[in-house]
Amino acid sequence: MRHLFLMRHAKTRQASGSMSDHQRPLRRRGQRQAAAMAVPLMRWGALEGDIHLSSAQRTRETLEAIDACLPDLDLCRRAACHDALYTFDGQALVDCLRRLPRSAERVLLIGHNPALLELARWLCRDAPDALPTGGLLHLELPGAPWPALTPRCARLAASLVPDTASHALFQRRAPAPPDLGDADFSTRLQGQLDHLYQLVRALEPGVMAGVDPEFLHQYRVNLRRSRAIVESVQATARQAGSGKIPGLKRQLKHLKRRAQATSDLRDLDVFLESLENTPPSLPSSVRRALQRWLHARRREQHEALCRALRDPGYAGEMQSWQGFLGGKAFRQTLDQLSSKRIESVLAERVAGHDRELAALSPEAPDEAFHDLRKTVKRIRYLAELAPKRHRRFLKGLKRRQTLLGDFQDLCTREAWLEAFLASESAPETAAAVIAWRETLEMEKLALREKVMALPPLTEE
Structure with missing residues (x-):
């Protein structure tokens, strides 16, 4: 089986003055888009084989941004730039693929729309209707030589766009x-x-x-x-x-x-x-x-x-x-x-929190601390309905929630370490893991003391 990865260049500036389309560089958002796709490209194995890209400035800068995130892979040196890939015609890309050597098992092609979409639709019945800037398609092809490519011979294995690869980019949209x-x-x-x-x-x-x-x-x-x-x-x-x-x-x-x-x-x-x-x-x-x-x-x-x-x-x-x-x-x-009724419920929950806090003891199970953390979260969400009124209160709540969250994280790590030690994947000499687990237990005890020393919310 062969693997073909089709990637569209990242977001580009519009041409201005005497600048040609070929010379258009990436926008800052385009740099962020390309960087967001670096890890997915590596995880998908798209960077393990041949890399071919259009000779346009925007495709070269797309690869450079990816290369900057993964310097050990030496991508820019390995890649081949082609004037023939600076095309907007899907059939031209088909012709380029048919000239690939038999030895090419994995190929990443960085190019332009509409050519990439036309190629994807020619190869794959399930190809998407759009490929945004920085978007990536993974197509699986039969093991036949590249010159033997035929329409609808590929399967769409995966697709990804920068806005679903990076939450920071998603936030803008x-x-x-x-x-x-x-x-x-x-x-x-x-x-x-x-x-x-x-x-x-x-x-x-x-x-x-x-x-x-x-x-x-x-x-x-x-x-x-x-x-x-x-x-x-x-x-x-x-x-x-x-x-x-x-x-x-x-x-x-x-x-x-x-x-x-x-x-x-x-x-x-x-x-x-x-x-x-x-x-x-x-x-x-x-x-x-x-x-x-x-x-x-x-x-x-x-x-x-x-x-x-x-x-x-x-x-x-x-x-x-x-x-x-x-x-x-x-x-x-x-x-x-009414806000007055919400404040009444908030007061009840604060009182409930203080009762839970007062009931904690050195012998209390971890679940009692977890329940307190959940109570703090519910109080916070309720107080956030009137954030201006509760600004100072919320600040203290967040510190309390962080402390309880750290305790929760230690508990979950202990649980996963227990499962790891019980698995076949655990090393024969597990003494180091057991010692680390004991260290986590000591950290937990220290956090329990800090939580029990917290003042009631009614006193903050």
Whole structure:
């Protein structure tokens, strides 16, 4: 089997003055687009074989930006520049591919639209309708020689665009929050929930691409924030004696289940990032074995999440959630809310937090600290409904949440280390891992002391 990777140059400046189309350079956004695609190109194996690109300035700068991110691969020196690839005709690219040597098993071609799209459609029935700047297609072809290429002989293995490879790039195109400056309280709540829904749906492609962990993090945060806000609405409605909100319990159950489905994957992302940024004092062979095992678990979790997101049931649940938010029963409940009632619920939750904090002891299980962390999150989401009023309070909450989050991270690392030690991938000499786990336990004990020493929220 042969592998063909088609990449469009990144975002380019418009020609001006005497500048020709061939001379157009990348914009700064184009530089960021190309850099965002460097790691996916490497992971897909697109940089392992031959690299061919148009002689245009924008394609050369695209490769240079990728090369700058992966200096050890020496990409610019290995690549071949061709005037023949500076074309907008798909048939010309077909002719170029047919001249490739039999030995070329993997080929990356960096060129231009519409030629790349025409080539992709000629080769593959499932080729996309568009290929944005910086976009990448991975086509699998039969093992026949390149001169034997025929229409529809390829399979689309994967596709990716910079906005789903980089959360920083996505943010520039993300759904904008509504302007709710002069709106009443219920309208602001409705607008916030609608915006959170839009964000969740917009983040899904980046979550499924699995390149930038920040997509998953924000997807998870927005699901949980949505749930926390609606739980607050529910509590306020009960306090006001408004009764049950039809369908709310089922919607909250769905949101909780979808957020929980991301937990292990998020924990693995955080663990792997910590291993990369602050490597533990483990022998290099042991650390590599641990990283390989964690990456394998991450792939399993990501594949499971992608299957869940592709399932028709997920789309149905999200559409149901959108319909619920716009439904008459929920809107009527929102109309009965006021900032005063929300403040009353906030006060109840702060009091509940202080009771949980006071109940902690050196013998308390880890779950009690985890429950406190969840309570702090719910309080924070509720206070963020009136951020100006609670600016100082929120600042203290975030510090408290960070402390509890660090404790949670240590607990999850311990759990993954236990699973690693029990696996066949663990090295025969596991003493170093056991010693590190004991170090983590000492760090946990220190954090437990810090948490128990926190003052009640009512005193901050």
